[in-house]
Amino acid sequence: MNEHGWLGKLDWDSLVFSKLITDPSVSEAVASTAGSIVIIATVAILGLLTWFRAWGPLWSEWLTSTDHKKIGIMYIVFALVMMTRGLLEGMVMRAQQAAAPDGFLYADHFAQLFSTHGTIMIFFVAVPFVVGLVNFVMPLQIGARDVAFPVLNQISLAVTVSSGILLMVSLVVGEFSTGGWSAYPPYTGADFNPGVGPDYWVWAIVFSGAGTTLTGINFTVTIIKCRAAGMKFFRMPMFCWTVLCSSILMIFAMPPLSVAALMLGFDRYLDFHFFTNDLGGNMMNYANLFWLFGHPEVYLLVLPAYGIFSEVFSTFSAKRLYGYKSLVIATMSIAVLSFTVWLHHFFTMGQSPTINIVFGIATMLIAVPTGVKVYDWMATMYRGRIRFTTPMIYSIGFLILFVIGGLSGVILANPTVDFQVHNTLFLVAHFHNVLIPGVLFGLLAGYNYWFPKAFGFRLNDRLGRWSAFLWVLGFMLTFFPLYGAGLLGMPRRSFSYMDLTFKPYMLVAFVGAMVVLCALISLVVQLVVSLKDRDKNRVPVGDPWDGRSLEWSIPAPAPSYNFVELPRVTDRDEFTEAKEQGRAYLPPKVYRDIEVPKNNPLGFILCVLSGILMFALVWYIWWLALVSALAIIVAVIASTFRWDSERVIPASQVQKDTEKWLEQVKKSRAIGRDLENTPANVGYAKLEH
Amino acid sequence: MNGNPSTSNPNVNPGQLPGAIHKDPDMVVFGFWVFMMSDLIFFGVVFAIYITMIGATAGGPGPRELFDFGSLFAQTMLLLTSSLTVGIATVTMKHQRSQASFLFWVVVTLLLGLGFLTLELYDFSQMAEKGGVPQRSGYLSAFFGLVPLHGLHVSFGCLWMLVLIAQVWKKGMLDIIKLRFLRLALFWHFLDLIWIGIFSIVYFGGWVYG
Numbered sequence: 001m002n003e004h005g006w007l008g009k010l011d012w013d014s015l016v017f018s019k020l021i022t023d024p025s026v027s028e029a030v031a032s033t034a035g036s037i038v039i040i041a042t043v044a045i046l047g048l049l050t051w052f053r054a055w056g057p058l059w060s061e062w063l064t065s066t067d068h069k070k071i072g073i074m075y076i077v078f079a080l081v082m083m084t085r086g087l088l089e090g091m092v093m094r095a096q097q098a099a100a101p102d103g104f105l106y107a108d109h110f111a112q113l114f115s116t117h118g119t120i121m122i123f124f125v126a127v128p129f130v131v132g133l134v135n136f137v138m139p140l141q142i143g144a145r146d147v148a149f150p151v152l153n154q155i156s157l158a159v160t161v162s163s164g165i166l167l168m169v170s171l172v173v174g175e176f177s178t179g180g181w182s183a184y185p186p187y188t189g190a191d192f193n194p195g196v197g198p199d200y201w202v203w204a205i206v207f208s209g210a211g212t213t214l215t216g217i218n219f220t221v222t223i224i225k226c227r228a229a230g231m232k233f234f235r236m237p238m239f240c241w242t243v244l245c246s247s248i249l250m251i252f253a254m255p256p257l258s259v260a261a262l263m264l265g266f267d268r269y270l271d272f273h274f275f276t277n278d279l280g281g282n283m284m285n286y287a288n289l290f291w292l293f294g295h296p297e298v299y300l301l302v303l304p305a306y307g308i309f310s311e312v313f314s315t316f317s318a319k320r321l322y323g324y325k326s327l328v329i330a331t332m333s334i335a336v337l338s339f340t341v342w343l344h345h346f347f348t349m350g351q352s353p354t355i356n357i358v359f360g361i362a363t364m365l366i367a368v369p370t371g372v373k374v375y376d377w378m379a380t381m382y383r384g385r386i387r388f389t390t391p392m393i394y395s396i397g398f399l400i401l402f403v404i405g406g407l408s409g410v411i412l413a414n415p416t417v418d419f420q421v422h423n424t425l426f427l428v429a430h431f432h433n434v435l436i437p438g439v440l441f442g443l444l445a446g447y448n449y450w451f452p453k454a455f456g457f458r459l460n461d462r463l464g465r466w467s468a469f470l471w472v473l474g475f476m477l478t479f480f481p482l483y484g485a486g487l488l489g490m491p492r493r494s495f496s497y498m499d500l501t502f503k504p505y506m507l508v509a510f511v512g513a514m515v516v517l518c519a520l521i522s523l524v525v526q527l528v529v530s531l532k533d534r535d536k537n538r539v540p541v542g543d544p545w546d547g548r549s550l551e552w553s554i555p556a557p558a559p560s561y562n563f564v565e566l567p568r569v570t571d572r573d574e575f576t577e578a579k580e581q582g583r584a585y586l587p588p589k590v591y592r593d594i595e596v597p598k599n600n601p602l603g604f605i606l607c608v609l610s611g612i613l614m615f616a617l618v619w620y621i622w623w624l625a626l627v628s629a630l631a632i633i634v635a636v637i638a639s640t641f642r643w644d645s646e647r648v649i650p651a652s653q654v655q656k657d658t659e660k661w662l663e664q665v666k667k668s669r670a671i672g673r674d675l676e677n678t679p680a681n682v683g684y685a686k687l688e689h
Numbered sequence: 690m691n692g693n694p695s696t697s698n699p700n701v702n703p704g705q706l707p708g709a710i711h712k713d714p715d716m717v718v719f720g721f722w723v724f725m726m727s728d729l730i731f732f733g734v735v736f737a738i739y740i741t742m743i744g745a746t747a748g749g750p751g752p753r754e755l756f757d758f759g760s761l762f763a764q765t766m767l768l769l770t771s772s773l774t775v776g777i778a779t780v781t782m783k784h785q786r787s788q789a790s791f792l793f794w795v796v797v798t799l800l801l802g803l804g805f806l807t808l809e810l811y812d813f814s815q816m817a818e819k820g821g822v823p824q825r826s827g828y829l830s831a832f833f834g835l836v837p838l839h840g841l842h843v844s845f846g847c848l849w850m851l852v853l854i855a856q857v858w859k860k861g862m863l864d865i866i867k868l869r870f871l872r873l874a875l876f877w878h879f880l881d882l883i884w885i886g887i888f889s890i891v892y893f894g895g896w897v898y899g
């Protein structure tokens with residue numbers, strides 16, 4: 001099978017730098033710069049870890065941890081790193097189109113950029129960010145000690161990260177696919193794309209997709225089986241409801257993607273004919289499979305963000321969430337409807353008008369529950385005691401911008417209109433308009449909102465607000481012009497254009513992208529400044545925002561076992577209720593030993609091995625693929641021979657921690673909401689309505 | 690809900706469940722059901738692809754030329770019997786019969802599974818001799834995307850049994866092993882169901898509509 005020798009297709013010319021030598025162009029220089037950044041950053045991180053002797057703690061506190069909170073944090077760190085890359089790619093693309101017709105990139109390079117950008121943003125930014133926040137928050141909100149399957153959780157993270165690393169490697173060795181994030185065959189098949197690009201895509205998608213499916217299973221079981229006593233379904237915080245629906249979407253929507261990607265892989269590697277042009281292949285099958293996943297995917301991402309907005313609106317308006325039940329029902333309707341509309345992604349591919357109209361109407365129906373939600377959120381704010389904090393700015397920005405994005409979606413849902421604007425920048429404007437305010441703003445709001453719970457200190461709110469405003473402004477400048485350019489007929493995915501009518505739009509969009517870059521930078525600055533000032537902003541008592549649900553009832557940072565005593569829930573806003581009745585901050589009746597899962601190296605081992613396996617497959621290094629696949633099987637089997645997977649935290653330790661915390665509560669002064677962003681806030685909120 | 694092992698899973702017959710699994714057996718088994726649900730979607734999608742490609746033989750051999758219903762009947766019988774024996778093993782476990790009789794039934798199941806796989810591989814080689822290879826047509830790609838997927842699951846089940854036998858042999862019937870076996874049994878029945886789907890849709894349906 002191997003016509004390529006021991007290293008498969010790999011040779012010196014695969015390195016990005018060798019191309020720069022044979023062809024010293026700007027396009028190759030940009031590629032080599034990106035590759036160098038990956039290498040330099042890797043070396044720098046490894047060097048710093050060694051310098052600070054951080055390997056030991058990194059291994060025992062993080063890499064082998066089975067604590068859902070730490071796994072969640074690792075997911076988010078990973079997502080933020082990938083986001084930096086994805087955004088920079090967006091900037092480069094914007095620069096190219098602003099500079100057109102004489103841009104600086106080759107057509108293929110531009111194609112790789114939008115392919116990696118889309119793939120990364122969806123699978124390696126949005127998904128892991130969502131999964132990370134859920135991992136951190138959801139078990140706390142339902143009053144559980146952990147997720148249902150902690151080691152599985154680790155494994156999901158492992159394969160997600162190794163796929164992400166594979167994408168980073170593709171910057172240095174070989175090239176990425178030019179087929180867009182949806183990788184339509186036959187263009188991504190072996191005939192048109194014999195290189196390694198689509199193989200990178202296939203394996204990254206297969207492995208990270210498996211991780212997401214497992215996560216969905218894990219979260220679903222956690223919510224159904226691990227809720228605290230008394231937490232009926234209709235007493236769950238809104239966020240948990242959205243997570244439940246979104247996890248179910250993961251379970252049902254990921255398999256079609258895995259199937260599509262694997263079949264594409266079979267076509268490429270083994271000369272099968274699922275989606276080829278000849279011998280009975282059928283590429284419409286691919287389109288159907290892909291969007292059977294792809295459409296639910298966007299709801300999988302946006303539903304948890306809706307959950308975050310619900311929490312934020314209610315907390316920062318100091319009011320109970322308005323229309324809780326209608327929000328739950330709307331969430332469920334959206335989850336179900338999201339499976340009935342996939343065909344709107346290929347209105348123009350030749351099915352009958354009747355089918356198009358059915359799917360068009362189904363698509364528009366989603367606007368109904370979404371509208372319900374928007375009104376509920378507004379009603380939650382109505383007559384509330386609103387505080388204009390960072391999460392609130394994101395949320396209000398979302399509320400306004402998302403309505404615009406949604407409206408452009410309703411426009412696209414009309415097949416006749418879609419025939420005019422599909423494949424133009426109008427579409428690009430639309431989906432960024434829902435993804436950025438809908439998903440990303442939600443995630444960033446959640447990041448600001450729950451950060452103190454994770455690390456024990458607040459983020460700087462002033463810088464946070466700056467960042468939020470820059471995001472909103474940058475988003476509008478970047479993407480609103482695209483609606484215009486799209487209506488004028490500028491095609492998406494074009495690396496250049498001759499018609500200079502588009503130019504002004506592209507220039508404005510470029511300026512917008514620079515503002516987004518500033519937003520990203522300010523996010524980093526916010527983190528650095530907050531780290532520096534952390535002693536002033538500590539909130540050890542754990543309730544900095546006058547929170548309403550259970551996660552705020554424990555210290556910050558949360559102890560590894562979450563709750564000293566598993567809570568007993570009587571109300572939807574349990575913690576608010578507890579504060580009102582004076583039940584908050586009571587010592588437990590007895591202190592007991594607490595069992596938590598032990599550290600486990602399995603996740604890390606699988607991360608390394610699956611990374612090697614994917615790399616070997618991409619480069620046709622069969623012996624290595626075989627060895628690493630066998631090693632994965634052995635590692636998994638060996639792990640089932642670990643019989644003592646639990647570690648006991650002795651009651652005395654629990655008692656010591658808790659008493660120290662309660663002491664702190666007693667010493668602290670409850671502060672009002674107008675002082676919540678001052679050092680006076682130690683996480684002990686005065687009850688205010 | 691958490692931490693307190695319920696005994697509503699009579700098949701596991703858990704004792705006091707100390708240390709090893711503080712988790713609720715119900716939860717573990719439920720988790721596996723959810724996994725199977727996802728796997729079912731996976732299969733369902735591959736089935737759908739097969740159905741859309743039944744006619745896409747591109748002039749190559751089709752179902753009528755390729756299928757050997759005698760062998761298929763034998764495969765079906767092997768798999769159905771193995772579902773029975775895995776059921777017997779579950780009952781042995783429930784009534785806490787000897788470890789030896791439990792292991793006996795697991796081994797029988799394993800052998801039946803291996804017999805099934807042998808016949809299936811033989812069938813594939815026969816098909817290949819008649820030119821029925823996945824590279825030949827979209828139809829055959831779809832066939833070889835689906836049927837070996839089930840075979841792969843069966844192989845995985847066999848490997849699982851081997852590991853389980855080793856563990857029982859080494860450790861005895863620990864509760865955690867019982868729970869693992871319970872999931873294995875569920876998985877095995879599930880594969881039986883999938884096979885019935887394959888038999889009726891892939892083989893029979895292919896023969897009728899191909």
Ligand code: HEM
Nearest residue numbers: 090091093114118121126180181428435492493494513516
């Ligand atoms: C705010 C910074 C961003 C900028 C400047 C940006 C820019 C771009 C550009 C220039 C394209 C190519 C458009 C074309 O087809 O002509 C693109 C495509 C895309 N972007 Fe973004 N983007 C940004 C953020 C995001 C985010 C946050 C997401 C998702 C969460 C995202 C998801 C996508 C997807 C899925 C594509 C389609 C890729 C394809 O055509 O295959 N983008 N973006």
Ligand SMILES: [Cu+2]
Nearest residue numbers: 295341342345
């Ligand atoms: Cu859609």
